[in-house]
Amino acid sequence: MNKKTKERLATGIISFFIAVSVVVYIMIITQNTATYKELFFGTIAFVGSLFALVGSFGLVRFPDVYTRSHAQTLVTVAGVCLILLCVAVDTFFSQFSVKSIFLIIFIFITSPVGTHAITKAAYLSGVKPVAKKDEWKKIKK
Numbered sequence: 547m548n549k550k551t552k553e554r555l556a557t558g559i560i561s562f563f564i565a566v567s568v569v570v571y572i573m574i575i576t577q578n579t580a581t582y583k584e585l586f587f588g589t590i591a592f593v594g595s596l597f598a599l600v601g602s603f604g605l606v607r608f609p610d611v612y613t614r615s616h617a618q619t620l621v622t623v624a625g626v627c628l629i630l631l632c633v634a635v636d637t638f639f640s641q642f643s644v645k646s647i648f649l650i651i652f653i654f655i656t657s658p659v660g661t662h663a664i665t666k667a668a669y670l671s672g673v674k675p676v677a678k679k680d681e682w683k684k685i686k687k
């Protein structure tokens with residue numbers, strides 16, 4: 547399978563899941579029994595899934611490990627944390643909300659640090675960025 551076929555397949559799968567989430571979101575909105583609370587939390591979860599969509603397109607389309615790691619961090623921090631925030635506020639004062647808050651804190655601390663460590667290791671091992679100007683060249687030991 548060549549690169550174009552993989553990109554088209556990944557884009558098709560992502561588009562399918564987004565279409566399903568939009569249909570579910572519209573079904574929630576059009577129900578007569580939906581409350582403002584359900585609409586609010588559905589909107590937060592939908593925005594989190596949109597962040598995940600944008601980041602997943604970046605994982606497929608970006609050219610090198612450095613820009614792909616930026617897209618991966620966007621998926622993790624923005625997408626997952628918004629969905630976890632939705633769970634934490636929706637199940638307020640319960641076991642799930644406490645776990646969700648701890649997961650959000652853990653992700654906010656570890657995801658950027660892990661991404662930095664991976665990109666620095668890639669740079670020190672000799673992976674060349676696609677960028678025209680290398681800003682780390684004078685820092686490299």
